[in-house]
Amino acid sequence: MSILKKIATGLLVLLLLVIIGGWGLSWYISKKLPSIIRNEKSIPYNISYKDLDIDLLGGSFTMHNANIAPKDSIGVSLQQGAFAEVKAIRVENFGIWALLTDDRITVDKVIIDTPNVTLYPREKKYNPDDDIKPFKNAIRTGSLEIRNGKFRYLDSLKGKIMSASNISFELNNIRIDSNTVEKNIPVRYRDYRFACDSLFYRAGQFYNLTADKFSSSDSTIAVTNFKMIPQQDRVQFTRMQPKEKDQFAIVAEKISIPKADWGFVNDTLFVHSPEMVLEKVNANIYRSKLPKDDPSIKKLYSQMLRELKFDLKLDKLLLKNSTIVYEEQLDFERPPAKVTFSKFYATVSNIYSPIRKDKLPNTTIDVQCLFMKSAPFIVNWSFNSMDASDSFTIIGRLKDIRSEEVNPVSKPLMNVSTTGNLNEVYFTMNGNRNRAEGDFAIRYNDLDITVHDKDNLKKEKKLVSALGNLVVKNDTDGDLKEVHIGVDRNKDKSVFNYIWKFAQEGLTQTILPKTVAKIAKKKQEKKAKKK
Numbered sequence: 001m002s003i004l005k006k007i008a009t010g011l012l013v014l015l016l017l018v019i020i021g022g023w024g025l026s027w028y029i030s031k032k033l034p035s036i037i038r039n040e041k042s043i044p045y046n047i048s049y050k051d052l053d054i055d056l057l058g059g060s061f062t063m064h065n066a067n068i069a070p071k072d073s074i075g076v077s078l079q080q081g082a083f084a085e086v087k088a089i090r091v092e093n094f095g096i097w098a099l100l101t102d103d104r105i106t107v108d109k110v111i112i113d114t115p116n117v118t119l120y121p122r123e124k125k126y127n128p129d130d131d132i133k134p135f136k137n138a139i140r141t142g143s144l145e146i147r148n149g150k151f152r153y154l155d156s157l158k159g160k161i162m163s164a165s166n167i168s169f170e171l172n173n174i175r176i177d178s179n180t181v182e183k184n185i186p187v188r189y190r191d192y193r194f195a196c197d198s199l200f201y202r203a204g205q206f207y208n209l210t211a212d213k214f215s216s217s218d219s220t221i222a223v224t225n226f227k228m229i230p231q232q233d234r235v236q237f238t239r240m241q242p243k244e245k246d247q248f249a250i251v252a253e254k255i256s257i258p259k260a261d262w263g264f265v266n267d268t269l270f271v272h273s274p275e276m277v278l279e280k281v282n283a284n285i286y287r288s289k290l291p292k293d294d295p296s297i298k299k300l301y302s303q304m305l306r307e308l309k310f311d312l313k314l315d316k317l318l319l320k321n322s323t324i325v326y327e328e329q330l331d332f333e334r335p336p337a338k339v340t341f342s343k344f345y346a347t348v349s350n351i352y353s354p355i356r357k358d359k360l361p362n363t364t365i366d367v368q369c370l371f372m373k374s375a376p377f378i379v380n381w382s383f384n385s386m387d388a389s390d391s392f393t394i395i396g397r398l399k400d401i402r403s404e405e406v407n408p409v410s411k412p413l414m415n416v417s418t419t420g421n422l423n424e425v426y427f428t429m430n431g432n433r434n435r436a437e438g439d440f441a442i443r444y445n446d447l448d449i450t451v452h453d454k455d456n457l458k459k460e461k462k463l464v465s466a467l468g469n470l471v472v473k474n475d476t477d478g479d480l481k482e483v484h485i486g487v488d489r490n491k492d493k494s495v496f497n498y499i500w501k502f503a504q505e506g507l508t509q510t511i512l513p514k515t516v517a518k519i520a521k522k523k524q525e526k527k528a529k530k531k
Helices: 003-039 096-102 234-239 301-306 403-414 462-471 495-511 514-530
Strands: 045-048 051-055 060-070 081-092 109-120 143-155 159-172 191-203 207-217 221-230 247-257 261-265 268-273 276-288 311-329 337-352 363-371 375-383 392-402 416-431 435-453 456-460 481-488
Touching: 234 276, 301 363, 392 403, 416 495, 435 495, 481 495
Parallel strands: 109 143, 268 311, 276 311
Antiparallel strands: 045 060, 051 060, 060 081, 081 109, 143 159, 159 191, 191 207, 207 221, 221 247, 247 276, 261 268, 311 337, 337 363, 363 375, 375 392, 392 416, 416 435, 435 456, 435 481
């Protein structure tokens, strides 16, 4: 036999040995892997699959048609925990030696293709030692990728709690060890990317939250077509409330945080961002006056920020081209009073909590909008959340409003409608948690009032209207009438009631004669004391 034939024969034998050995090793691994997963008592899930493709040369395997279910769910009629069906799970660059010698799987990358996950509430609460720590003994991976996923969180009593479709997720440089599992975030990673659509979340008893698209990374968040939708109509919501409570309906075309940093320092959460943008927000706030008053003390914004339990640092919040509508209804027999702020642009600067800060700049709110869809309205508001007295300054200017445009508020609430023009309104309100003082100025002309029957708003009380027009000054003769006023805060009312009370006092002292204004003020004080 020639030397070439010997070499050829040797190579052929070697090749056959490699093929046979590879096949045998693949067969052994395919048999060994299920037993490792099944016998790993610390893993709280059963994992099964239809097929397993192993590529020894490429150092990878793919698990097809996998099913995952909690081990304690077998034989239990009430489902608890996580259940999943997965089209394929691909593991790349796994360590064969670790599998053969230590019954451990070490990999560089895990790709989960088309998972369909259903989560049910469970009695046992989340515990890093039980839920995450066991997996570090079975799998170590450099990155995790999820493609085209679906997720549902279901409750047998409440129905669907949360769902999302078309989920994509990538987590890189993952590390889990005995140190990380003790932290607030038990997994360490370099960066992540997450995206989904058709997001739904049942936020408690009264609202559902939805979004067409949601995406985030370790430094950005973007939401498209966000909605906060009431679960009940206004009548149902009102009947469910033992005390007065606002009902909200909010739609935002786009919400974005282009850059953010968050995490934990000594178990204290911090959230920092230079900017947050909300575009084309349409917010409706409805309150029925049928339930009893809520006597609890309402906090001003400075106190709310001061009492936050985490480190918040948002340099700027921008609200663009939005609409805010407030409606208040005395009863369901008459339409609600409605105040509209359209083409609403606001810049809120320095939204900080005092956690881990020695001093803070003033929080400022600058607003430009149209009041009742026609009158330009500018507001500048400032306060400091570290000021324990909750002092603030609000400066406002309202121009060119026809008094008829106030009728959607005055008619259903006070049975009064007006005609005429409010040419200018200015006010400066310096206040704190107890009292506010400042200046109020107005210029108007051709003011005329009509008093309506409270049971039939279409019917005019002609005698009362005539007497009212005798009392009310219908013109400032082109001058700007200015008064210095002060009001005490009703602490069981919102900050907006505080502002309205200040404006109401200014209107009373400028539009009514002094004698009548004093009588009206005394009546208001008596009414407040009775409450």
